[in-house]
Amino acid sequence: MAFTKSEAGQKVVRKAVRQDTKEQLERMKSRSQWLTEAQRAFNAWIRWRDRKDACISCGEKPSERVGGAFDAGHYIDVGDAGRGSYRRFDTNNVHAQCKKCNRFSNSGVKDVYRKQLIAKIGLEKVEALESVREQKRFNVEKLKRIKAVFQKRLRINKKFVDK
Numbered sequence: 001m002a003f004t005k006s007e008a009g010q011k012v013v014r015k016a017v018r019q020d021t022k023e024q025l026e027r028m029k030s031r032s033q034w035l036t037e038a039q040r041a042f043n044a045w046i047r048w049r050d051r052k053d054a055c056i057s058c059g060e061k062p063s064e065r066v067g068g069a070f071d072a073g074h075y076i077d078v079g080d081a082g083r084g085s086y087r088r089f090d091t092n093n094v095h096a097q098c099k100k101c102n103r104f105s106n107s108g109v110k111d112v113y114r115k116q117l118i119a120k121i122g123l124e125k126v127e128a129l130e131s132v133r134e135q136k137r138f139n140v141e142k143l144k145r146i147k148a149v150f151q152k153r154l155r156i157n158k159k160f161v162d163k
């Protein structure tokens with residue numbers, strides 16, 4: 001095989017090698033790595049979607065934020081032993097929340113979250129979130145798809161929607 005030395009040819013070879021390496025690396029990733037990446041992509045979308053919203057629990061405005069961006073705070077917590085995983089990637093279940101409310105969440109914070117959530121998405125959807133009584137296991141294929149979907153949604157929205 002005549003190995004091309006042209007600039008363009010080398011570029012093609014380098015790209016093919018990169019692609020190969022990328023695919024090898026992706027194959028080596030564990031399910032938990034995919035879960036982390038899918039969650040990161042999903043959370044990035046939520047933070048962008050809610051970029052102008054106040055904290056759903058305490059009402060702190062984006063302009064009053066201390067210490068950077070809001071968290072993407074789950075209403076039904078991921079750690080909820082009975083059903084947490086089921087709504088992990090449900091956009092109705094996750095909203096901008098200040099770090100204080102998200103990380104030191106107590107029942108009082110949850111009560112206000114519920115009230116605000118009803119105002120935002122309606123009682124019917126909140127009750128639908130609450131009605132789940134099972135866990136869900138996302139396999140690698142599903143996690144890859146979730147990551148890709150939310151990355152794409154964020155990219156397109158950032159491009160075409162007013163900041």
Ligand SMILES: [Zn+2]
Nearest residue numbers: 055058098101
């Ligand atoms: Zn808050």
